[in-house]
Amino acid sequence: MSLTPLQFLGKGVGHAAGLVDGLCLNDPNGLLAPDARAKLEAAANAILQFGVLAGPDALGFSTTQDGDAYNAVNDQFVNILHELPKEVARVPDAAIIRDAYFCGRCLGDLRSAIDAQLAFHDISRAEFKAIGPLQLMNFVHHMPSRRIELHFMFHTSKDTNLKRERSDLNDWAYLGMASAYCDVVVAEKQFSNIINRGTLEKKKVVISSLDELPTV
Secondary structure, rough: OOOOOOOOOOOOHHHHHHOOOOOOOOOOOOOOOHHHHHHHHHHHHHHHHHHHOOOHHHHHOOOOHHHHHHHHHHHHHHHHHHHHHHHHOOOOOOHHHHHHHHHHHHHHHHHHHHHHHHOOOOOOHHHOOOOOHHHHHHHHOOOOHHHHHHHHHHHHHHOOOOOOOOHHHHHHHHHHHHHOOOEEEEOOOOOOOHOOOOOOOOOOOOEEEEHHHHHO
C-alpha cells in the first residue's frame, strides 16, 4: 500500500494569509532576470514567515514604525485577554446569554463582510439578529476557524492561570486556522492543552511535539 506523502504547512503563514503562491514581486518592465527575481521572492517570503511568527524585532532590524504598530496590536490583544474574565463575569449568568456573548465577539471583526453578504441577499441586519442566540451559535459553529476561536475565548475567560503573551495573537489567528483545516498541527504546549480540552470539533489532531507523530 502506498502512503500519501505528508504535506506540511511549512509555508504556514502564506497559506493562512491566503498567499498560497507566496509573495510575487511586481516587475512589469521585466528588469529582473528570472533567477534574480526567484531569489528575491524566496527571501521576501522567508522574512514574511519569520517576521509574522516571531515579530519584526526578532529579525535583528531596528524597531521601525511598522514594528511599533505590530507590537501595539499584540499588546492590545494581550490586554483583551487579561480583561476577558472580568468582562465575562459581568454577563448575566445564563448559559445561552453567555454563549451569545462569545459568538458576538467572534463575529465582531467580520461585521463588514457579514453586512456585505446580508446586503447582497437583501437581508437586513435586524432580520439577521432576529434569528436568536441558538441560531447565532449554529452560524458561528459552521465556520471552522471561528469555532476554534470561540473555544479559545471560552477557556481563556475561565482559566485565569493561563499565560497571556504577545505571541497569542498569532497562535489564535494562524494555529487556530491550521487546527480547523489541517490533519496534524504541532504547536506549543499551552495552545495544544487548551485546544484539546473538552470535545472541540477540529480537523484531526493537535500535538505539542514531533515525537508524538508516530502515535497519531
